[in-house]
Structure formats: C-alpha cells, structure tokens
Amino acid sequence: xxxxxxxxxxxxxxxxxxxxxxxxxxxxxxxxxxxxxxxxxxxxxxxxxxxxxxxxxxxxxxxxxxxxxxxxxxxxxxxxxxxxxxxxxxxxxxxxxxxxxxxxxxxxxxxxxxxxxxxxxxxxxxxxxxxxxxxxxxxxxxxxxx
Amino acid sequence: xxxxxxxxxxxxxxxxxxxxxxxxxxxxxxxxxxxxxxxxxxxxxxxxxxxxxxxxxxxxxxxxxxxxxxxxxxxxxxxxxxxxxxxxxxxxxxxxxxxxxxxxxxxxxxxxxxxxxxxxxxxxxxxxxxxxxxxxxxxxxxxxxx
Amino acid sequence: xxxxxxxxxxxxxxxxxxxxxxxxxxxxxxxxxxxxxxxxxxxxxxxxxxxxxxxxxxxxxxxxxxxxxxxxxxxxxxxxxxxxxxxxxxxxxxxxxxxxxxxxxxxxxxxxxxxxxxxxxxxxxxxxxxxxxxxxxxxxxxxxxx
Amino acid sequence: xxxxxxxxxxxxxxxxxxxxxxxxxxxxxxxxxxxxxxxxxxxxxxxxxxxxxxxxxxxxxxxxxxxxxxxxxxxxxxxxxxxxxxxxxxxxxxxxxxxxxxxxxxxxxxxxxxxxxxxxxxxxxxxxxxxxxxxxxxxxxxxxxx
Numbered sequence: 001x002x003x004x005x006x007x008x009x010x011x012x013x014x015x016x017x018x019x020x021x022x023x024x025x026x027x028x029x030x031x032x033x034x035x036x037x038x039x040x041x042x043x044x045x046x047x048x049x050x051x052x053x054x055x056x057x058x059x060x061x062x063x064x065x066x067x068x069x070x071x072x073x074x075x076x077x078x079x080x081x082x083x084x085x086x087x088x089x090x091x092x093x094x095x096x097x098x099x100x101x102x103x104x105x106x107x108x109x110x111x112x113x114x115x116x117x118x119x120x121x122x123x124x125x126x127x128x129x130x131x132x133x134x135x136x137x138x139x140x141x142x143x144x145x146x
Numbered sequence: 147x148x149x150x151x152x153x154x155x156x157x158x159x160x161x162x163x164x165x166x167x168x169x170x171x172x173x174x175x176x177x178x179x180x181x182x183x184x185x186x187x188x189x190x191x192x193x194x195x196x197x198x199x200x201x202x203x204x205x206x207x208x209x210x211x212x213x214x215x216x217x218x219x220x221x222x223x224x225x226x227x228x229x230x231x232x233x234x235x236x237x238x239x240x241x242x243x244x245x246x247x248x249x250x251x252x253x254x255x256x257x258x259x260x261x262x263x264x265x266x267x268x269x270x271x272x273x274x275x276x277x278x279x280x281x282x283x284x285x286x287x288x289x290x291x292x
Numbered sequence: 293x294x295x296x297x298x299x300x301x302x303x304x305x306x307x308x309x310x311x312x313x314x315x316x317x318x319x320x321x322x323x324x325x326x327x328x329x330x331x332x333x334x335x336x337x338x339x340x341x342x343x344x345x346x347x348x349x350x351x352x353x354x355x356x357x358x359x360x361x362x363x364x365x366x367x368x369x370x371x372x373x374x375x376x377x378x379x380x381x382x383x384x385x386x387x388x389x390x391x392x393x394x395x396x397x398x399x400x401x402x403x404x405x406x407x408x409x410x411x412x413x414x415x416x417x418x419x420x421x422x423x424x425x426x427x428x429x430x431x432x433x434x435x436x437x438x
Numbered sequence: 439x440x441x442x443x444x445x446x447x448x449x450x451x452x453x454x455x456x457x458x459x460x461x462x463x464x465x466x467x468x469x470x471x472x473x474x475x476x477x478x479x480x481x482x483x484x485x486x487x488x489x490x491x492x493x494x495x496x497x498x499x500x501x502x503x504x505x506x507x508x509x510x511x512x513x514x515x516x517x518x519x520x521x522x523x524x525x526x527x528x529x530x531x532x533x534x535x536x537x538x539x540x541x542x543x544x545x546x547x548x549x550x551x552x553x554x555x556x557x558x559x560x561x562x563x564x565x566x567x568x569x570x571x572x573x574x575x576x577x578x579x580x581x582x583x584x
Binding site for chain 4: 312342344348349350353354357372373375376377378379380381382383386
Binding site: 083 | 166196198202203204207208211226227229230231232233234235236237240
C-alpha cells in the first residue's frame with residue numbers, strides 16, 4: 001500500500017517554483033520526500049501576522065496547499081494541472097511567527113483522486129513542550145487523465 | 147431568525163483594514179452588508195495566477211476568509227479576536243483573472259460559534275451565461291466571551 | 293448553467309429503494325425534483341433520538357447523504373455506483389423529533405465529480421418563527437465513466 | 439501536550455450505551471483507551487450494505503461519530519451533552535462487510551472545542567497487504583461549560 005516517490009525533494013521543489021508564480025512569495029523549503037509522505041518548513045514573518053500577533057489563516061492555508069501539491073507531484077510526477085478540489089483546514093492553536101513545519105501523508109492515491117492529510121506545527125516554544133500542532137488539513141486533488 | 151447587522155459596509159471595511167495587515171494586499175471591497183449577508187468584490191490580477199492561467203487556490207481561500215470575517219464582524223461588532231476554527235473550500239471551476247465577487251450568508255450565529263456559507267463567482271464571461279460559481283466555502287468562527 | 297433532471301421524483305425514489313437496502317429504514321419521501329435541485333422530507337422518530345431528546349447526528353447524516361444521492365441520480369440517471377467521496381456536515385441547531393425537510397442544490401455537475409449543498413430544516417416550532425435550519429452539508433460524488 | 443484519559447474503555451462504553459439509544463444498533467466495541475487516543479471495532483453485516491456489496495456511508499459515518507464521541511468522553515468525563523458541531527468524512531476505499539476497526543486521536547482538547555481525527559480500516563483482505571484505510575474523518579465537538 002505504500003506509495004513510492006518518483007521525484008526527489010529538489011526536483012519537485014524546482015518544478016513547483018518554475019510553474020507557480022505565487023509560490024515564491026512564501027519562504028517554503030522541501031525538507032524531505034519519503035514513501036507516501038513529505039516534510040516542508042517555512043518562515044512566517046511579519047507580513048503574515050493577524051490581530052493578536054499570530055500567523056494568519058491564509059498563510060497557513062497556502063502552506064498546507066503547497067505541501068499537499070508537492071506531496072502529490074512527488075508521487076505522480078510533473079502533472080502541473082492536478083488541481084485541488086477540496087481543502088478543509090482546522091485551526092487548532094495560534095502560531096507565533098517563526099519557523100513552521102508541515103508534514104503531509106497520502107491517504108489515497110487513485111487514478112482520478114488523491115487525498116492527503118497535512119499537519120502544521122508552530123515554532124518550538126522553548127519551554128520543553130516541543131512543537132505545537134497549529135493546524136490540520138485534509139486536501140483532495142483531482143488528477144487529469146494521462 | 148434573521149440577524150441584523152450592527153456595522154455598515156464602510157465601518158466594517160475600515161475596521162478590518164485597520165487591524166489586519168495582510169488584508170491590504172488583496173484588493174477587496176465590501177459592496178453591501180444586509181441582514182445576515184454580505185457581498186464583496188476583488189480584482190484578481192497576475193500575482194494570483196497558477197499554472198493554466200487561472201486564479202490560485204490561496205487567493206480564493208483568502209477571499210472567502212475575509213468575506214466570512216467581514217460578515218461576522220458586521221453582525222457582532224468590533225471583535226477582532228474572533229477566529230476561524232474551520233474552513234472547508236470546494237474549488238468548482240477555474241476562474242479567469244478579473245473581478246471576482248463573493249456572497250456570504252450567516253447560517254448560525256450563536257454565542258460561541260458562527261457558521262457561514264460563502265460563494266465566489268468568477269468574472270462574467272461575456273457569452274450570455276453570466277457569472278460562474280468558482281468556489282464554495284463553509285467557515286466556522288469561534289467568538290470570544292464578551 | 294442550470295441542469296435539467298432526467299428522472300422524476302417518483303422514478304428516482306423507486307430506483308433508490310430498489311438498489312439500496314438500508315434506505316428503507318429511513319422514512320424519507322422525495323417531495324420534488326426541479327432543475328438543479330431536490331426536496332425531501334422524513335419523519336424522525338424515537339429510534340433517532342440522542343441524549344437531550346434531539347435527533348441524532350447519524351440520522352441527519354444519512355438524510356443528507358440520501359438527499360445528495362437522489363439529487364445527483366435525478367440529474368445523471370440510473371448510475372448506482374456513483375459514490376460519495378466526501379461529506380462535510382455542520383450541526384447548527386438541535387432538531388426536535390418530527391418531520392424534517394431537506395433541500396439539495398447542485399453547485400457543480402462535471403463529468404467526473406458532482407458537488408452539492410444540502411440544508412436540513414427541523415419541524416416548525418409553531419411559534420411563528422417557521423422552520424429552523426438544523427444542519428448544512430456539502431457532498432462530493434465521484435461519477436464512474438459511462 | 440498529551441492528554442490523559444479519565445475513564446477506562448469499559449466505563450466509557452457502558453456510559454455511551456446507557457445514554458444513547460441508537461448506539462446499540464451498531465455492534466461496536468471499545469478495544470482500547472490510551473492517552474489522547476482510542477481504538478474501536480465493529481462488525482458490519484448485511485444491514486449495512488450498499489449497491490456494489492460494500493459497507494454504506496451512513497454506517498461508516500456513525501462508526502466515526504461514535505469513535506469521536508467515545509474518544510472525547512474518555513478524556514473529559516461524563517459530559518453527555520458534548521455535541522458534534524462538524525464532521526467531515528472522506529470515503530477512500532470501499533470496505534467489504536466484516537470487522538472494521540477505527541482509531542481516533544485528539545488533535546485539540548480545549549475548554550470549548552475538541553477536535554479529533556478518525557481512521558477506519560476495513561477487514562484484512564487476507565492477501566498479505568493487511569488492512570485497508572477505508573475512511574478518514576475529522577470531527578469537532580463543542581464542550582458545554584462545566
């Protein structure tokens with residue numbers, strides 16, 4: 001049942017930056033591509049802050065969306081026109097600005113649809129409790145016929 | 147059951163721009179605040195384009211989120227710390243760049259939670275079919291104790 | 293953009309009862325099939341009650357799911373193997389036992405995916421406020437190749 | 439960050455059967471309650487079958503919902519009036535009738551809201567691939583003031 005990647009972290013990262021204008025405004029990095037999974041990090045700076053001093057919802061959504069896109073492309077190859085059909089995000093805790101990390105996991109990779117779970121963690125608070133889960137998302141992608 | 151607004155379109159628009167740094171990067175306008183509902187428009191330009199020449203998912207998410215936020219604040223007043231707890235968005239048709247419109251409707255306004263439906267329409271294609279529904283979202287906001 | 297039904301209320305109702313064992317345990321009736329839309333009613337009795345004396349979540353889910361299924365079949369014909377891929381339901385108010393009604397609306401009918409919105413209303417409380425919206429659902433169906 | 443249960447598997451199971459009429463029609467068993475998590479099993483028999491010979495969506499929804507309810511009660515105690523506010527379920531693979539298992543994990547346990555992830559696995563197919571993930575759900579519960 002485990003899915004094997006067909007692109008490396010570097011390959012998928014280069015490809016997404018090449019095709020996707022908007023991606024470059026987010027400072028994300030693909031940390032790892034493993035079978036059925038992916039890990040990214042990004043730096044959330046002052047442009048992403050909402051009232052109360054925490055990272056905004058649209059920033060977390062965009063990070064979840066790019067993590068899902070990279071996860072799927074890494075496993076199906078250069079299919080730029082794969083499109084999100086549904087993304088449901090739960091905001092669990094308010095993240096402080098700093099380095100966010102996202103882990104993504106394929107829970108279905110069919111011919112027509114791929115579904116994945118994304119977890120986003122906030123910066124380590126330094127108080128010994130480690131990273132806090134700040135958002136969880138489930139995304140469905142439609143894969144065009146090949 | 148119909149909820150009466152407590153702020154005008156101008157008041158809620160000014161308030162959100164004042165408290166929310168990131169909002170200003172999107173060119174949205176509050177067109178109308180009516181009982182239980184809101185209408186906004188925004189101009190999606192070349193910064194928002196994804197592969198295939200259509201408006202990106204994060205742009206549509208951010209538009210849905212600000213529409214929901216404005217809808218709720220217009221009905222509960224200046225409660226900046228109301229936070230999205232869940233937003234599920236369905237991408238239905240790919241929007242061409244141009245003027246998008248969003249309509250939002252309160253389906254629950256409780257003491258602790260507010261739930262709303264948002265519909266986003268793409269630019270009129272000029273072929274007589276009118277505007278196309280490009281995305282639908284359901285958002286839940288948690289309202290802090292007052 | 294409006295979709296024309298290809299089956300009547302009676303035809304789609306007969307078809308679903310024929311193919312779907314479990315449906316018969318819910319007392320639903322198809323009230324109307326109109327272009328892009330459907331209306332059903334059901335009687336929620338004591339078997340469907342949860343703590344607090346209100347109709348249970350699984351009962352509301354099953355009602356939303358059958359409403360979505362009937363809405364889609366009424367517009368694509370006898371395609372029993374159309375399957376729900378995603379259903380997100382928001383429980384808004386606790387419904388008292390009695391006659392529930394559901395309205396469904398197609399918001400996308402593509403070759404591969406159909407998406408619909410369902411609203412479920414509780415019994416009229418008799419206090420002049422009319423029916424209460426008790427649940428809202430968004431469902432996605434995958435349509436098999438024909 | 440890990441949450442400690444306040445009820446055993448037996449205690450929470452007895453409590454839910456006592457307060458919740460409808461639960462008894464599903465043959466579920468609480469297999470384990472551990473910090474922040476729960477495991478259940480149920481037998482899906484012929485009453486739960488939909489066209490194509492697989493377990494119906496409402497059956498999987500009801501199983502996910504009871505798993506979430508048991509997970510939350512096991513960690514907050516006998517609070518019967520905790521209510522689901524949102525449940526989004528993805529149907530990933532069609533389960534054959536037989537023994538289903540569900541695992542649930544708390545991803546947030548706040549004063550007012552609890553959020554959990556549920557994974558449902560179908561019967562072992564006996565072909566060496568082990569259990570198949572058939573559905574994934576995310577549920578939000580509102581916790582009444584205590």
